[in-house]
Amino acid sequence: MTVHLVGAGPGDPSLLTVAAAELIRQARVLVYDRPSMDAIAALAPADAETHVVGLRRGHRALSQPEVNDLLVELGRRGDVVRLKSGDPFVASRGGEEAVALQNAGIAVNVIPGVSAALAAPAAAGIPLMLRQNSVTATFVDGNDDDEHAEPPDWHALARLGGTLVILTGRGRIRRIAAKLIEGGRAPDTPIAAISAASRASQQVLRGTLSTLPAPLPPPVTFVVGEAAALELTCTSPKAS
Known part of the structure; x- marks a missing residue:
């Protein structure tokens, strides 16, 4: 069994x-x-x-x-x-x-499976690590309201820099963005919101920490950092 x-x-x-x-x-x-x-x-x-x-x-x-x-x-x-x-x-x-x-x-x-932490940015044409703008990628669970778990230290994550991938943080992204700015991330830091990654219904919206993308249906993965402004693919996942 x-x-x-x-x-x-x-x-x-x-x-x-x-x-x-x-x-x-x-x-x-x-x-x-x-x-x-x-x-x-x-x-x-x-x-x-x-x-x-x-x-x-x-x-x-x-x-x-x-x-x-x-x-x-x-x-x-x-x-x-x-x-x-x-x-x-x-x-x-x-x-x-x-x-x-x-x-x-x-x-x-x-x-093991392909995590959205890797698949969602790739499907949106976002390289998590690119020598010209980021040599680190950090993954964090944005669902930080669990009373049994220690919440992420968003100020420390802001100081860390590089590319930040936020999973399951759709309902808290405004608060998360505010904490990242408080921690030192520039308000104009690019952010990408990726909904339904790899599916026919995939949507990608881009903005900044101070001007967040419009809400998208779940599941949503967020990418924060200079790489989030990139779009290095020109076809949808279903086009091939």
């Missing part, structure tokens, strides 16, 4: 790893977060038992402890494929699920 924590990548099914695609196609029990992953979940057998644990019309999202309990319950019955957006261990709480499963004596198999 094993729970496979499978990195589902940024959203385009063609960006799944071979290992991830094979596990999904063989799944008997599949757990995933949101209807936006339906195209990937559709690779599973038609008779697979599926559980959507994220917010969807007419149903509330399960809390993380509830998801942990569900995975333990299902894992005690047999193998489970648990889809995680991007990479299971990058801003997707796969680590918390792995701890809960191991504490329950259930084997865990982690299949």
Whole structure:
């Protein structure tokens, strides 16, 4: 009995790893977060038992402890494929699920995936590290309202410079931008907002820390720094 924590990548099914695609196609029990992953979940057998644990019309999202309990319950019955957006261990709480499963004596198999931290900037034509403007890239979870976690030190991140990639910070980006400016980042520092990276519905808007891009539908990845002003691709991910 094993729970496979499978990195589902940024959203385009063609960006799944071979290992991830094979596990999904063989799944008997599949757990995933949101209807936006339906195209990937559709690779599973038609008779697979599926559980959507994220917010969807007419149903509330399960809390993380509830998801942990569900995975333990299902894992005690047999193998489970648990889809995680991007990479299971990058801003997707796969680590918390792995701890809960191991504490329950259930084997865990982690299949790495393409994190939105890397895929979203690439899909938008933004090189995170370019010698002419940035030789460092820092990744941070913008969802800093968890009472059990220490919030990011935005002032320290501002002083660090380079390229900053903010995940899951859509609802807090105005406060985050203000803290980065307070910490020393110039108000005219470029920022890019990337929505639904790699999907047909991908949108990219650019602005600055003082003039933020208009809100975009989730999931959104933000890139802050000189690189965010660049656009080094001229075709959409679906055009090839």
